[in-house]
Amino acid sequence: MPMESTLQFISKLRRAGCDPFRILTFLEFRRQLRNCESVLDIGCGEASSLRWFQLQRLVGLEGYQPSYAKARLNKTHHEVVLGDARQLEDYFQANQFDACIAIDLIEHLTPEEGVALAQSMERIARKKSIIFTPNGFLEQKHTEADDLQHHHSGWEPRDMERLGYQVTGMLGPRRLRGEYHVLKGNPKVLWGLISMLGHWFWTRRHPAAAAALLCVKTKAPASAL
Secondary structure, three states: OOOOOHHHHHHHHHHOOOOHHHHHHHHHHHHHOOOOOEEEEEOOOOOOHHHHOOOOEEEEEEOOHHHHHHHHHHOOOOEEEEOOHHHHHHOOOOOOEEEEEEEOOHHHOOHHHHHHHHHHHHHHEEEEEEEEEEEEOOOOOOOOOOOOOOOOOOEOHHHHHHOOOEEEEEEEEHHHEOHHHOEOOOOHHHHHHHHHHHHHHHHOOOHHHEEEEEEEEEOOOHHHO
8 A cells, every 4th residue: 555645644633633733743753764665553542653653564462351352452562462562472473563653551560571571572573663752750659559650760861772772852841741741831832842843853863852762773785684
């Protein structure tokens, strides 16, 4: 299936009610996945943004049963697996997908579990591993007793760089956003524009000042190893 144009993609996001101030993030995900036909979406939740990406094969893994059931009902993926992200290799094989992506997941794990997750992703992905996470520790608690929403760790650019990831700052200046990356200030339109400008002119290239981190590790082709 030919990839739709950037304008078509943005128009689709707007029609779907996507937060306009996160469209830049989705465009960056789309760019990173451009040459990936099969993608594993780890911790996919009930309404993964990747459903908009026209991927040929999109598989989701979700550990919270109600979200898993809603994802299946909403047909957000070609297949959704109920399972524990900490045991990724119990469900999937080495080099099974072109890319593995974990959006707002690694901060829900302990630091040791997060490192193990990244290593498993790198084994399962043929081309690249992608991790999106808040910059540093961001307090977040459960909304329900067993919903897996509590944060157990925080990740800074240097942490991901030590693991071999290239890091890009996302969502504008860190101080403008709180839990769930929600803008703190009002009116939202004004602060959203300020956040976007901050992203383009500063925090994208200075991830230590950004609200969130996009971390990408690209694997060398087998012929180059």
